[in-house]
Amino acid sequence: MRGRIYKISSNEYTVKSDSGEIFVCAAKGALKIKGDGLSVGDLVELGKEGVITEVLPRKNRFNRPNVSNADLILVVISPLPEPDFYLVDKVLVNAAFQGVQAVIAVNKTDIGDALTGIVESQFGKAGVKILSFSAVSGEGKEKLEETIKGKLTVLAGQSAAGKTSVVKALFGIDLKTGDVSRKTGRGKHTTTCSEIFEKDGFMIVDTPGFAAIDAAVPPQNLPSLYPEYAQYAGECRFRGCRHITEPDCKIKELVEAGELSCERYERYKKIYSQLFEKRRDYEKD
Ligand SMILES: Nc1nc2c(ncn2[C@@H]2O[C@H](COP(=O)(O)OP(=O)(O)OP(=O)(O)O)[C@@H](O)[C@H]2O)c(=O)[nH]1
Ligand SMILES: [Mg+2]
Ligand SMILES: [Zn+2]
Structure with a gap:
């Protein structure tokens, strides 16, 4: 069986x-x-x-959250706790490496709507859909339902972003949710184990929030995992350009011209150098 x-x-x-x-x-x-x-x-x-x-x-397997066979990764962020875009980048890189579609879900629009614009300016060309909604008021619920229906959808993101609240809102069930700590401004890790919830063609994995994650890809693959960079492959002077120190780099030009997000590019360089260091450590052993 x-x-x-x-x-x-x-x-x-x-x-x-x-x-x-x-x-x-x-x-x-x-x-x-x-x-x-x-x-x-x-x-x-x-x-x-x-x-x-x-x-x-397995079709795919993620370490954080620890889930297999995902059809869609829904990265949940919110204005409070303050979103960590570096974490979002790494979730997107891992999803792209495994060929899994990712969506950024901006939750808690009822307490402010400025975040969606910021996310659009940094991730608008990153090949991901951006949704905004409120798990509390129900705003944006239809769009969210449309996006995830029929797909094994994995919720991912910081503690208290509202992952469990999304499940509650969609399924109309009561589950334990937690507050943001007044002392640290962070979530309290309310959900402690992953679980699939299923109803009417929806299949969602609620997962524990996390504050750190590794990009689990070889450094040389990184440029191809940024769709807004990959589309210009071939326009840099050097083949295999990493878009870091190379001269005549199209990506650096576009960043300088404000065509590509400078914030996301700065984080890209940080992720690249971390992956590179890690590989060097590994080769030393
Ligand atoms: N104002 C507002 N608050 C929300 C919304 N969604 C969730 N919250 C609140 O945010 C807090 C955290 O929600 P959870 O759903 O527990 O967050 P989580 O991402 O599951 O957190 P972990 O299980 O710790 O990873 C709770 O106090 C929720 O009531 C929303 O749309 N608007
Ligand atoms: Mg939770
Ligand atoms: Zn380049």
Whole structure:
């Protein structure tokens, strides 16, 4: 029998079978290898007595949040807590590397609408859809529904951006949500494990918020993972231009001319140098 993992808590795997039954299962020891164990979204084979015996090949797999077989990554940000665009960039890079579509969802429009404009100015050419809505007032809900219907949608982003609130708003169910800490201005990590919620053709993975994430790609791939840079490949003087120190670089020209976001470009350089350093460390071993 086959099914999909909907939730993992310690050693209990909640699996929904193809026929729609819910099982709480254990997993064969070899499938629980640290770092490469099972994740929510995995398609699995169930043996006798409800033990997971095999993982079917994955379309994709993300570490943070730890989810497999995503069709869409919905990066949720909001005016409060203050959005971390560096984190957004890295989520987009990881999604692009695995060929998964990403959408930036600007939540909490009821407390201010300035953020959408900022996001559009920095990510408008980044090949992602930008949506704005309010999980509390319901504004923008139809557009969001249209975008995610029929796709295994993974919510990703900082704690307290409103990921769980999105699930509540779409499904009309009650789930635990948390406040922004008055002391630190950050979220309190209310959601502690990933879980798939499903209803009427919607399938959403609520996930724990995170404050840091690594871009998990080889540095030489980075330029091709920025669609607004990749479209000019060939217009830089050097083939394989990294758009950093090379002369006659089209991307640098466009950034200087204000055609491409300077903020996103500065963060690009930072991500590149981090990936490069990491690779050097790795090669030293
Ligand atoms: N004003 C307003 N507040 C919102 C909105 N959406 C969520 N919130 C509030 O933001 C806070 C955090 O919401 P959560 O849904 O718990 O955030 P989360 O992203 O799931 O956080 P973690 O589970 O910690 O990762 C709660 O106090 C929500 O009520 C919104 O659209 N407008
Ligand atoms: Mg949550
Ligand atoms: Zn260049």
